[in-house]
Amino acid sequence: MNWGTFRADKALEVLLYILSKGCANMYNMLKVVYFADKAHMKMTGTTIFKDRYIAMKNGPVPSGTYDLLKAVIDAGSSCRFNDYHILVQDAITFEDGKAHFFKALRGPNLKVFSKADRVALDEAIEKYGHMSFSELKEISHEGIDYLQADENDIMSFDYFLQSVDEDGNIRLFLEECMEEVVC
Numbered sequence: 001m002n003w004g005t006f007r008a009d010k011a012l013e014v015l016l017y018i019l020s021k022g023c024a025n026m027y028n029m030l031k032v033v034y035f036a037d038k039a040h041m042k043m044t045g046t047t048i049f050k051d052r053y054i055a056m057k058n059g060p061v062p063s064g065t066y067d068l069l070k071a072v073i074d075a076g077s078s079c080r081f082n083d084y085h086i087l088v089q090d091a092i093t094f095e096d097g098k099a100h101f102f103k104a105l106r107g108p109n110l111k112v113f114s115k116a117d118r119v120a121l122d123e124a125i126e127k128y129g130h131m132s133f134s135e136l137k138e139i140s141h142e143g144i145d146y147l148q149a150d151e152n153d154i155m156s157f158d159y160f161l162q163s164v165d166e167d168g169n170i171r172l173f174l175e176e177c178m179e180e181v182v183c
Contacts, residue, residue: 004050006064016108023129026100036124055149059140
């Protein structure tokens, strides 16, 4: 099992949704995505938009989502995020020029969200969206998915799944789905 193919278009809508709920700090936004993906995995056996996670010094970071936000930060410069610049240019900017606080230039397209997406996002925003840096850092460093990864390396999908699948039922469900697709 693996992370799947990253959906940057949906990731952007998730960021806009998070911003619409008053969470504008980059660190909090990225941790909301992480915890929402865990809640979504528990409910559906999938993540919201197939991002993969990197074990960074300050906790798990959704790689593609981080790249989208870096494209906003690097707007106007020639950098490796040009494709993402096009995606984010009319959607997100800085809040009052602060590099790590963002402002939505439009609302999210709610049609791209399933009910499970919204439930997972709302729960994560409510619980983690306004926590302090130190609280979020401590909580996000506790999971086996983070603990088993080397710093600045991709976190294992299997450990991510294990961190939310106490009884193994999600893994069994996913394995059965994979068998049906192959057969």
